[in-house]
Amino acid sequence: MTPPSQHAPASWRTFLLLWGSQSVSLVGSYVAWFALNVYVAQVLYPGEDQKAPLALALGALAIASTLSAVLLAPVAGSVADRTDRKRVMLLAGVVSGLLTLGMAALMFGMTVPFWVLLAFVIVTQSLSHFHEAALESSYVMIVPEGQLTRANGMMQTTRQFSSLLAPTLATLLVGVPALLGWGGGLAPLAQGVPFALLVDGVSFLVAALILARLAIPSPPPAENHGSAAANLKADTRLGWTYLLRRPPLLQLLIVAAALNFATAAIPVYQTLLTTFTLEADRVARGLSFPATLAIIQTVTSAGMFLGGLAISTWGGLKQRRILGILLPALVSGAGLVLMGLSGNLYLTAVAFALTVFVMPITRSHSAGIWQSQVPRELQGRVFAVQRVVGRVTVPLGMAFVSALSTSLPPGPVIAGMGLLVVLICAVQLLNPTVQRVEDREYVEGLAAARGG
Template sequence: MLSSTSSEIPAAGWRTFLALWGSQSISQIGSYVAWFALNVYVAQTLYPAPEQKAPLALALGAFAIAATLLAVLLAPVAGSVADRTSRKRVMLTCDVLSGALTLGLVALMFGAVVPFWLLLAFVIVTQAVSIFHEAALESSYAMIVPEEQLTRANGLMQTTRTFSSLLAPTLATLLIGVPTLLHGSGWLASLRDGVPFALLVDGVSFLIAAAILARLAVPSPPPAEDHGGAAANLRADTRLGWTYLLRRPPLLHLLILAAALNFATAAIPVYQTLLTTFTLEPDRTSRGLSFAATLAIIQTATSAGMFLGGLVISTWGGLKRRRVLGILLPCLLCGAGLVLMGLSGNLYLTAAAFALTVFVMPITMAHSNGIWQSQVPRELQGRVFAVRRIVGRFTVPLGMAFVSGLSTTLPPGPVIAALGLLVIVICALQLLSPTVQRVEDKAYLEGLAAARGG
């Protein structure tokens, strides 16, 4: 197996990563803009009438469910591909394919109203392509970035995601309004809306990312051995990923923590609406605030907290030693934030609790990704990270369903506080576990694996 020592990293590795980060950031901003625009298209073009609220809700839910389920179902396949082919080639193919599909949808929108079934098919296919791209990209960090810079690299990616989510609504709204701005100015003014322009930005951003990536040196480890056919390879690769984790309990403990954290925080957008509707009703009324204004305050605080967290970890670069504390201590604060938001009846205290809860998330994720990327051999990262995604992400829809279901019969505040307490208890147990504290000791991990048969 390849080791993850800095001596094997290309001399220009950090510059290569910055170029890769910049190109993928452009693409990610475009994707967030396109996602926002698609939701607007469904709401304003396909189902604009008041009596169409039910099909509108089903359509938006179908988008979210498709994206979430695909991330779980395709993770093993994407991980196997990332370890068996050139990771750069996978990313290039995904960027070009996504760009072509998006530009094709733009062409259709310029000529006709696109039906929902076709939009859903577009979302499914492009999300599937994105999952393969993510698997190849995430497993490439350790090939080009020195180990001591992995946390900073992941922090930069987290910052891009947050910045994209903040910028996308404004940029998409401007693009969607182009026909109105050009009223009476030729064929552009005859368009129903400017959603095609928002999608055009996304399609072009993919092609720009591909053009930059084509010029970068992104090495891949030697491909995994062939076990005889794609189906046999997939079974063997999935089994390898599970076996690798089961034989290394410290990594498995971190994965359980991530799953619990995702379960507790997956429904944060739902928390915002539920708390504004029920828990904060007396306080906002006493302040003379409308429902929309109250929700806007909470959403703004949440977005600002997430962005600042990404900025802090990108600038700081994270812990260089005992990075596990960069996971567990922020997770404790995240749990405390959930408890506070669940118990608070004060608008501004609740907004601060949301900001605290999401502020620590990029810090936690950057340290976690850095540990996984430095501890798992680079030629196994695609397959092991696939199992990591399955376990970590399958709790997202469960968390959403749990909170939504209980909140139909119970006040949402105590439910959210209980989830925060769950996170605190799990983090405290991990902090007290000597096994977890040695997660960065490679010799210890391999000793455990050898004692368990591999």
Template sequence: MTPPPQTALPAPDGWRTFVWLWGSQALSVLGSAVAGFAFSIYLTVTRYPLAEQKPQLALALAATALAWGLAATLSAPVAGTWTDRHDRRQIMLGADLLGAALTFAMLGLLLLPAAPLWTLVLASGLMGLVSTFHGSAFDASYTTLVPKDRLPRANGMMQTIWSLAGLVGPALAALLIGVPALLRRSEALPAWLSGLRDGVPFAFAVDGLSFVLAAVILSRLSVPSPKEVTDRSGLQRSFREDMTFGWTFIGSRRPLLALLLTFAVANLCGSGLGVLEPLIVKFGLAADWQARGSTLTAALATLTVTQSVGGVLGGVLISVWGGLKVRRVLGVLVPMIASGLALAAFGLSSTVLGAALALFALGLTYPAMNAHSQSIWQAQVPPAMQGRVFSVRRLIAQFTSPLSTALAGLLAARYAGGSVAVLAGLLLAGVAAAQLFNPVLRRVEDGPAALASAAPESRIGG
């Protein structure tokens, strides 16, 4: 068996570069959160406002989310292989610019009286594709920039940004959506804005500009790209061989595969929340927020913000604490059990306050779960292989997300959204609890993965 190759050390100024890169992505993530919330409001309030349009609303929510998820998931192996073969900075830069172009195209669609649903679905799918290429290059750049002892902190920082975007995004989106109405009341609406029903296009303009700003910052940074791994004869591998490499690497390591399958179940149970939440707010919690003189937009923003507050708090805690140094798998499974119970509690809620508390607990669990999982993978996979391996990891862990979205849309169109959430939450908590006793999964941190698998013809260790 050939000896494992040495892992490249992070760049001397890698932490500073990572902080700048993290900041640039924070802008993009925030912009996407603003646009995502505004799009949900567009579909729920503007496009399908009537109670009898519930089936059409469920279809639109599910179809656009499904297009994004399928494109993002199925393109992962290609994106990972491309990442390991090309300059990672250039990939992220190109993805930011394409993301800006697609966002501005979506803005144009929303300015139409009624854009065909298929165009919105297509745009969502293309955004998912671009996001996967960017995410693959970004995820594979951590270990080339960040010292090993700071990886949990870096992962926690990124989890914090996702949660912070969920906190700030809905509030900013709600503010932008209400701008035309405020101007109309003050009779200060400019003539060129007189045709706007709401400020949803403003939210997409903010998202597009955030992509542009992220690209400008990234253009000033230096992000190392490890040398491409060759086969044992020193010859360059074919693109097809590299696409299968990640499957071989993970398939020969049962503990890593068990961890991925656990996340696949988690995504099956939890990814439908984006479809269920607007429906639960509109139909299941309507009596409560109407009795309080509130609106659907305000209620939905309250829940989204509250979940994000939990996520921000969880992200800050994991960033300051640094996470578990050993038995990190417990940092994955215990929060996963808690998240399943919180999802079930959300489904059982009959008031906005009860639903908000449940989503706060749900958001609190995500950073610890994801940061510990990411740290496990970063410790097991050398930097030059992370694009290919992480892309397959994403595909296996997230292939159930589009299925979850489709099932949520179908079930919520026929049954109460709260009942669907309760069932999903209890299933997630049960599976995660059972995995605590899985001897294979408990070995996921027994030592670095054998890197002799770099040669396709060599025997792969466990």
């Protein structure tokens, strides 16, 4: 296997161009997703008697997005290691752009039925997973190793900025026909959502155009084992075997899974705590439920964005990056404990902000370690396992918290989740195996002792 450091000369300028173009596309995607939810809620199921089908429709869109990420991760990882990664990104971007423009055109001419929207989401989300697998596996090919943490932090910041900007930008785009005086009733809204999709479609094509002009090398493709099914089976087995034979990386994955499990339900925490734990405090302050929830959500979003901005500016630790994972994760766990035990609105909001502020720092250091430790020709397949484990814990965490909160006060449940994170991180800080996760000779020595 080729060490990650042995690749074509790294170019920070290439990454900046790639990051800038992908950021534009990401903003467009967040805008389109928000607009699609508006379309479902206000065009397809706007009536008071349609709340049940509306809930089912919105749930179906969310499940389709989440489930496709888990199911397609091994396939996308295999393709990323067996195909030119730049070509995969280009194909996914161009096809997504054309499909999105086609959906916009369809909406201009008719009311699109829900099953068509669902199929559109499944296909475009599937393409995005292939794009993501190829993109994440390309960082180490173009970014100097010392800048990997910064690069991942910049991508984290873009995601948070996009999530903050999308509702406002989508609302402006959806309102264009009304501003122009087109039609009446729901007509402007039905005609306005396609404007948001047009922005997304164009952003895909602009990103693809810039990507086409960038030099992004790929490692030699993996050897074929026969049929596509045989290749996928072998690639999935390789990804799991690689991790099982390298305990430091496997234990790092367990830390990430535990953190995802505990923090996945942050939106649920916001609603539960506002409804139950903070009710007395908000009433004493003369605040309504929506106003209280808005305060918490706004502070949380700001905390996440500032965390991404901080790691992007700082660039992260250059040595002992494991501390850039475990120490911020400890803070995140402590924040969960604080928000679970607090009955004060503003202290709870601060706890939310603290919890999410350190999350981009943790994720960026983690990504930097994985990208620098896993051989470049294996990253698609190994990262596929990482994505499966990381994303499966998200719905599990949400389901766990929701189920417990039906019979227990949500505050202690959330505090318990935070305590779980604190304990796991404290144990790993004392674990010499995890502390040497960046020692490649040590990690590969363990793998050799286990047969590969």
